[in-house]
Amino acid sequence: MKFVLVVILLATFIGQTPKSQVAREAHAFLAALTIEQRGKAAYPADSNQLYNWHFVPRDRPGIPWSDLNEAQKKEAQTLLRASLSKIGYQKIEEIRALEPVLREIEGGNLSRDENRYSFAFFGNPSDTKPWAWRYEGHHLSLTFAYRDGTLVASTPQFLGSNPAEVLTGPKKGNRPLAKEQDLAHKLLESLNPAQLAKAKIANETKGDIVTGNARRAAVEGNLGLSYREMLSPQKQALMDLLRAHAEVQSEKEQARRMKQIEGEELDLVFAWMGTTERKGRHYYRIQGKNLLVEYDNSQGNGTHVHTVWRNLTEDFGSDPLKEHYEHGHSHGHRS
Numbered sequence: 115m116k117f118v119l120v121v122i123l124l125a126t127f128i129g130q131t132p133k134s135q136v137a138r139e140a141h142a143f144l145a146a147l148t149i150e151q152r153g154k155a156a157y158p159a160d161s162n163q164l165y166n167w168h169f170v171p172r173d174r175p176g177i178p179w180s181d182l183n184e185a186q187k188k189e190a191q192t193l194l195r196a197s198l199s200k201i202g203y204q205k206i207e208e209i210r211a212l213e214p215v216l217r218e219i220e221g222g223n224l225s226r227d228e229n230r231y232s233f234a235f236f237g238n239p240s241d242t243k244p245w246a247w248r249y250e251g252h253h254l255s256l257t258f259a260y261r262d263g264t265l266v267a268s269t270p271q272f273l274g275s276n277p278a279e280v281l282t283g284p285k286k287g288n289r290p291l292a293k294e295q296d297l298a299h300k301l302l303e304s305l306n307p308a309q310l311a312k313a314k315i316a317n318e319t320k321g322d323i324v325t326g327n328a329r330r331a332a333v334e335g336n337l338g339l340s341y342r343e344m345l346s347p348q349k350q351a352l353m354d355l356l357r358a359h360a361e362v363q364s365e366k367e368q369a370r371r372m373k374q375i376e377g378e379e380l381d382l383v384f385a386w387m388g389t390t391e392r393k394g395r396h397y398y399r400i401q402g403k404n405l406l407v408e409y410d411n412s413q414g415n416g417t418h419v420h421t422v423w424r425n426l427t428e429d430f431g432s433d434p435l436k437e438h439y440e441h442g443h444s445h446g447h448r449s
Contacts, residue, residue, distance in 0.1 A: 134263035140239035143189040159237025176234030202362035208290040259431020267431035271423040293358035301351040313339035319397040331424035338385030
């Protein structure tokens, strides 16, 4: 059955070169793969594997760096650069480069592997039909969904860093997620006692991001300090913090996200858990009508960062894909 699906996808794939940049680069990457490799990388657009995401070290859907030759790796890099900002590409490479650091710290733990990051495609890259792709590995998960050649969703977006700061060796001082911590503390330190009492909802963290790798993100309640209760400089600091979380994306996608936030800024709430000191276990989140951003630095007593950006209505591009396939265009599921 798997072979039949691969043949069908290959037949529709050949000879169709999209015009939109990311679809074109995705097409070029898939074209550079062998049939066997494409069988690992390609899924139907409505495959449940789209929702099979995680940020822990594990085997995952798609084709990993370790299976690619040098020419194929160049195509993969071109696709990533086309999909992300310059800062974003640098950030994800810094995250991946922490795997050898962890391997050394953990005495040669072979599960820490910078080549264990995979590319998975859902549907054929197209200017007219829904399709999606994901790049994922330890502490990194980026999902992009397209419709009519336009990016309609770039979440879930997960970025992590362990260690949060490299303390020794040639990468000493590296902090891939520095802005996400520093700008949050800048906002926190600007709060007056009454605001801080409202923002801090717990003295201890939950130990990780609350939403985990759930298909649908949800947080009970809406506790914290609201945007309405902030002073103008604090509101600006909150927006700067959100931009830091968004900067991995292309400039166009960053602008789209921030425009969405402007439409629900009065609904935003900032919540903090754990210590307010710069060192130690702490967590924060920014929650809105459709937005949920989480940052957790609990593990390793505050030396191991997890961040996630969820959009409660856009995650996985599920709405456009669902609409398309519920109108009689389903190709079946592969789990």
